[in-house]
Amino acid sequence: MKLFSFWRSLATYRVRIALNLKGLKPDEIVDVNLVKGQQREDAFRHVNPMMALPALVDGEGPALFESLAIIEYLDETHPDRPLLPKDARGRARVRGLAQLVACDSHPLIVPRVREYLEHELKIDEAARNAWCRHWHRAALTALEAHLQDKATGRYSHGDSVTLADICLASQAAGAQFFKVDLAPFPTFRRIVETCMANDAFARAHPLQQPGAPASA
Ligand SMILES: N[C@@H](CCC(=O)N[C@@H](CS)C(=O)NCC(=O)O)C(=O)O
Numbered sequence: 001m002k003l004f005s006f007w008r009s010l011a012t013y014r015v016r017i018a019l020n021l022k023g024l025k026p027d028e029i030v031d032v033n034l035v036k037g038q039q040r041e042d043a044f045r046h047v048n049p050m051m052a053l054p055a056l057v058d059g060e061g062p063a064l065f066e067s068l069a070i071i072e073y074l075d076e077t078h079p080d081r082p083l084l085p086k087d088a089r090g091r092a093r094v095r096g097l098a099q100l101v102a103c104d105s106h107p108l109i110v111p112r113v114r115e116y117l118e119h120e121l122k123i124d125e126a127a128r129n130a131w132c133r134h135w136h137r138a139a140l141t142a143l144e145a146h147l148q149d150k151a152t153g154r155y156s157h158g159d160s161v162t163l164a165d166i167c168l169a170s171q172a173a174g175a176q177f178f179k180v181d182l183a184p185f186p187t188f189r190r191i192v193e194t195c196m197a198n199d200a201f202a203r204a205h206p207l208q209q210p211g212a213p214a215s216a
Pocket of ligand 1: 010034039052053067068102110113
């Protein structure tokens, strides 16, 4: 197994958590430096034409792409300790919470968007940071409301880890990077703290990866 990764990538963080939860360790980690723009170099563009991390090569065939698709693939190929509930309604809720993070929030703050705001629209750093914090808070507000549902337990959905918790953890790391105050989101915080007590989450954190700075 070969994982294309960068320490700061929140989407790769999600896949690292899933790999750890499943007890899987890639044979090779390929560093694609997003600060240097290596995601746009030919070598990586051939791996993932979207020029975004993560990508995962497992056996023969082209790389898998998109963190949620990769995590569901890992869950299907390693079904012990499933990351999705057994019931259709539960799966819809967990996928909904996950997509709220991975599809409706995170894509608005990725490097290609921030770089477009900076270079094409000439938006200054303070306004770019305000943009990122705004979209973080929008997702956190929606998550906090959803988490008041009685389906929430020790984790986002019941008492075992699901795909939703993986995405909550990545949202929390993003909030840390962009200095978003989590005080107004107590249920979100409680669940993320529970997740971070689990070594599979803690080891996968961006700041624990090679090349990461000592603090955000
Ligand atoms: N929806 C994708 C997001 C992929 C993505 O945007 N990844 C970021 C890092 S977290 C990236 O590589 N961005 C490169 C860029 O924006 O240029 C997923 O969940 O895998």
